[in-house]
Amino acid sequence: MDLFSRILSLAIAWAFEMVFGYPRPLYARIGHPVTWMGALISALDRRLNFEEDTSSTRRSAGIVATGILIVVAGTGGYIIERLCLSITYGFIPLGIIASSLIASKSLAEHVEEVARELETQGLAGGRRAVSRIVGRNPETLDEPGVCRAAIESLAENFSDGVVAPVFWYALFGLPGIAIYKIVNTADSMIGHRTPRYEAFGWAAARLDDWLNLIPARLTALVLSAAAFISHRRGTAAIRTVRRDAGKHRSPNAGWPEAAMAGALDLRLAGPRIYGETVVNDAYMGNGRADASVADIRKALNLFHTACVILSALIGLLAFYLVYKQYH
Template structure:
């Protein structure tokens, strides 16, 4: 069997490409990003199939049909690309580059680092402007600790659904699995929320996203916990807090990496926060820990993130060599 036939090697190549070059602006200034294509498709299906005149049941069924069409189309595109490229070493390199486009290791690090740097470069107001680019809550309501916690929580949550989950499905199902996952995740972000328009139509997108992130979210938490010593944290504490507090999060999945991050850093995360649609009174993760986070804690979270990404790469490389 050619090495190019092994999805684990494809994962390793994709990780390397994303770590080294990330999302090169010189390409995406000239071409639409694949996620933009996916988003445009979802928007078109939403306009065509989510009809206000239909009953809630009809709109829910239309949402199910939308996800069937979306996932099937994504899988077919991935399968065709995989069949065209998997026959040679050069093909696996090209396929690895294409896969890396749908990962967020380097870009997530850069976005969160900008929040950290903004504190020293422009103060709280500058940090609020930077954090508004990665979270949905109202930045004007956030003090220094609130901005710092928001950046850390975004690091943890996006480590799971922007890196660990895409790689999990790439390893399991190859390029079709990766593209299908990104289609599901993008649909959840666009139509999976409980607005008047999407409460029924987006039901399938939200439930499917919960399902495909079930295992990766828990793997993300374990990875974060295992690298806790990088920031003088305790593996045992991180695992204990994750196991105890993950279910307290509003999301069935985001609580796992976030609570592991809280335990590893020794700070409380989540808690009450304000979004554009109003205040949300969420319970704290690791409530007995300190709540006064700072730019230094963002830096520690980024060190955890980088170490967890490295550990994940080592695991996949080892599996590729051994299997």
């Protein structure tokens, strides 16, 4: 696919996802591409990951599983892309298909639900809502903890679910975004440092780290720009990223979280409990720890401003390519 068709289809994908998201009737009828990817990952886990095998054998099996995922996603993306582009104005259906692998609308809705549940149902409702978007044990969270978890999830998933898919689609079209999404899904399912997955999920986790290196840093830049535009703490966001992003146990998650923390004058990350395991992570930012529902809404406003910036960048690039094509 040439650059012209790729960027036009990306603009369509972005606009369609921002307005419509993934239609719920379609999800009820056929599921979602990520659920299909999850089913494949689960099948490979059952067939290749055996507890009686040695660590090296399980790591090798994980490498094979990750290779299979890449081949399936890349081949499927390539075939669908070719079929779409074989028809007139095929970049339109291609963009609509690609929109299913971007998650800006659903991300905002899930985080907004946390704020709404806290307001209407109290701490119990907030814990239920936040448990749908974070892996940590919600029963250990007080109300500020629920708010911080929602804001951290918004920052990190802005990178994983929005900026990174857009980035890889812009570079490699539907095969690129499909490969990224299946690796990212595998990391969330099998990339944990647990007895079952530390060896088997090693390849997926490391590849996900590599695929997110550039997008995570772009996300921090976009969030900082959004902070300047929305008259928040843009300089503090940049300063916090420079000081704290590298302290995070993840090579990538600290970048958007630090930018968000600096922009909102919060202290995010830090020690957290996943199941019964305490993860002693560094703090991002040196502001308040007592986050509130108001801070969730400020974070959402910052997120929406960042999405407007992305819209402008994609739109300008598409306009330039259209102008260049016809002049």
